[in-house]
Amino acid sequence: MIVAELKEFDEIREMIDRYSSVLVVGCDSCVAECAAGGTRETQLLASALKLSYLKDGRRKVITEACIDRQCVDDFIDVIAEQVPDHEAILSLGCGAGVQALARVYQDKPVIPALNTLFIGETVLRGVWTENCLGCGQCKLGYFGAVCPVTRCSKKLMNGPCGGSIGGRCEIDPETPCGWDLIIRRLTAIGEIDRLAEYVPPVNWSTSHSGGPRRVIREDQKP
Amino acid sequence: MKSFENKIVVFHCWNLRLFPDGAQKEFSKSWPGLSLVSIPCSGKIEAHFLLNTLASGAQGVLVLACAEQACQYMEGSMRSRKRVDFARLWLDKLGIATERIEFVRLWPVCKQSLEAVLKEFVTKLESLGAIGAPEKV
Amino acid sequence: MKTESLLEKTFEKGTFAVTAECGPPKGSDADILIRKGKSLLGWVDAVNVTDNQTAIVRMSSLAACSILKSLGHEPILQMVTRDRNRIALQSDLFGAYALGIRNVLCLTGDHQSFGNQKEAVGVFDLDSVQLLRTVKDMRDSSVIIGGESIQGNPKFFIGAAENPFADPVDWRVVRLGKKSLAGADFIQTQCIYNMERFRKFMSQARDTGLTDKLYIMAGVTPMKSVGMGRYMATKVAGMDIPDELINRMAKVPKDKQADEGIKIAVETIEQVREIEGVAGVHIMAIEWEDKVPEILKAAGIGARPV
Numbered sequence: 166m167i168v169a170e171l172k173e174f175d176e177i178r179e180m181i182d183r184y185s186s187v188l189v190v191g192c193d194s195c196v197a198e199c200a201a202g203g204t205r206e207t208q209l210l211a212s213a214l215k216l217s218y219l220k221d222g223r224r225k226v227i228t229e230a231c232i233d234r235q236c237v238d239d240f241i242d243v244i245a246e247q248v249p250d251h252e253a254i255l256s257l258g259c260g261a262g263v264q265a266l267a268r269v270y271q272d273k274p275v276i277p278a279l280n281t282l283f284i285g286e287t288v289l290r291g292v293w294t295e296n297c298l299g300c301g302q303c304k305l306g307y308f309g310a311v312c313p314v315t316r317c318s319k320k321l322m323n324g325p326c327g328g329s330i331g332g333r334c335e336i337d338p339e340t341p342c343g344w345d346l347i348i349r350r351l352t353a354i355g356e357i358d359r360l361a362e363y364v365p366p367v368n369w370s371t372s373h374s375g376g377p378r379r380v381i382r383e384d385q386k387p
Numbered sequence: 388m389k390s391f392e393n394k395i396v397v398f399h400c401w402n403l404r405l406f407p408d409g410a411q412k413e414f415s416k417s418w419p420g421l422s423l424v425s426i427p428c429s430g431k432i433e434a435h436f437l438l439n440t441l442a443s444g445a446q447g448v449l450v451l452a453c454a455e456q457a458c459q460y461m462e463g464s465m466r467s468r469k470r471v472d473f474a475r476l477w478l479d480k481l482g483i484a485t486e487r488i489e490f491v492r493l494w495p496v497c498k499q500s501l502e503a504v505l506k507e508f509v510t511k512l513e514s515l516g517a518i519g520a521p522e523k524v
Numbered sequence: 525m526k527t528e529s530l531l532e533k534t535f536e537k538g539t540f541a542v543t544a545e546c547g548p549p550k551g552s553d554a555d556i557l558i559r560k561g562k563s564l565l566g567w568v569d570a571v572n573v574t575d576n577q578t579a580i581v582r583m584s585s586l587a588a589c590s591i592l593k594s595l596g597h598e599p600i601l602q603m604v605t606r607d608r609n610r611i612a613l614q615s616d617l618f619g620a621y622a623l624g625i626r627n628v629l630c631l632t633g634d635h636q637s638f639g640n641q642k643e644a645v646g647v648f649d650l651d652s653v654q655l656l657r658t659v660k661d662m663r664d665s666s667v668i669i670g671g672e673s674i675q676g677n678p679k680f681f682i683g684a685a686e687n688p689f690a691d692p693v694d695w696r697v698v699r700l701g702k703k704s705l706a707g708a709d710f711i712q713t714q715c716i717y718n719m720e721r722f723r724k725f726m727s728q729a730r731d732t733g734l735t736d737k738l739y740i741m742a743g744v745t746p747m748k749s750v751g752m753g754r755y756m757a758t759k760v761a762g763m764d765i766p767d768e769l770i771n772r773m774a775k776v777p778k779d780k781q782a783d784e785g786i787k788i789a790v791e792t793i794e795q796v797r798e799i800e801g802v803a804g805v806h807i808m809a810i811e812w813e814d815k816v817p818e819i820l821k822a823a824g825i826g827a828r829p830v
Binding site: 319320323331337 | 606610632633634635637638646648649650651652653654657658669685686687690691692695698699701702705706714761762
Binding site for chain 1: 441
């Protein structure tokens, strides 16, 4: 899932201050799972904004809505009737959601309420961790299903650096050393021999280094 | 109470059985500024209910939960505590007195303590003034 | 001899080699570097020039190498993959060789979050092992990454670092082997304070035949004070300083701690010299380069070249 978190409230307010009416739009997919932009969080942010303007004695129309998936046109249509009544849209979608709304509603400013962070998993309620950078050529099969590109702070492909102590990364004792995880995992599944091989430089052209990416599937087109 | 007419909302767990004698109407007459909202468990409370209640014109919100040991749903009243704390963090962020959201645990059927809690809360709110008016220090 | 490196020549002769670290200044004042360089002149076989160590912006390693070479030093160009992609790294390798630099030490580098540019992008296009292979392929096959041939191949004597004290412990020698396979000719280790663990590392290196393939130089850093020892033990990634050594420093009055630190460094050199497979020492006297001659003299290692 895409993991995001709410921006600082003051930053959000500063961005929407200039509009007299704002449609606050959540997304009930990834960002709902990470408790950043689902229905609940959308209602919370909308309430907080209303309260904040009430406190300042300013009139402002704040309406909330939620879309099942902000990144898919068919779902975006759900708010089509509400959009014209508002000067701007405040999106609690990920970066893709914000840009999709802006593409569909071309005459409306769309403001992000979240900082989009990473592709990750929910390891326990309230804890989300990053484990995929979307490099475009998955090598997890060689590394015991632990990603060196994502889980190692230096993207090392040929084993741990000299800063790993007690299974912890040198940059932060709260961060597990990705290579410690890889070695444990390969040992557990009896494939540690894989690590003696030299891993050549990564082809980053399939990652974002190759420019914005797209996937086209003729069989899926309408 | 005049300035606070219809301006306090109380969310309470219905297991508190605040009015076993059916005297809620009577009680409400003596507290004209009060709206009582009965919910199946205080754990059903969400932070945005509390903020939205204030945004809709209430000056204070009171959440009445059962004592931890008395919660019919094991941890419902612990959850409501966390949500109230979360809503208060938001008030703090918004520069609004956190005391406007109050959380109190009661034992079921205890009208006297309810009255005491309300009196204290109203006094507090009166000292704060209305949201949007310059807050009294 | 694979190269024209004077360091390689020293190893080939079977001489116990000495290198020292020389950190470039944080700024363009070449005089600071020249002063440091002069204090080491005649005492070391080669001088390591750090590449923005601990991710703190300093004069470029390449420029500093060139200046030190003009003083008569044999420089070792340290290169980290943190700040430059494969285009920049390979380009700098060409340039360094053209300037007469004959040794390169391939490193990944400390993470940028340690330094004074914490908001920088970490490049990490290559890792240190891939950089080793890149330098080797340039030297031995006259190609760059991707296989294109080049005009004039840089014949570097190739070094790598290894930390015998980092975790997972059993993995360290495997990684040493990987670095050898990728192209390393010599190794400089992390500062050694835990002699027992270093001996074990060396015995594993001998058992796997790596001491026949690699010149291993033992890393030594004199502690200036007990405070520095404690700082390194707790704050510097991958450091292993046993409590006994910290306590030994702590027992000495403050004004004598520097002397004690030097004494420990001298003892360390004497001890590593006795270990089979150790081909030299690498002294990292951080902002204390002028003490290197004193340490070497006390350890019974004379002036250079031998």
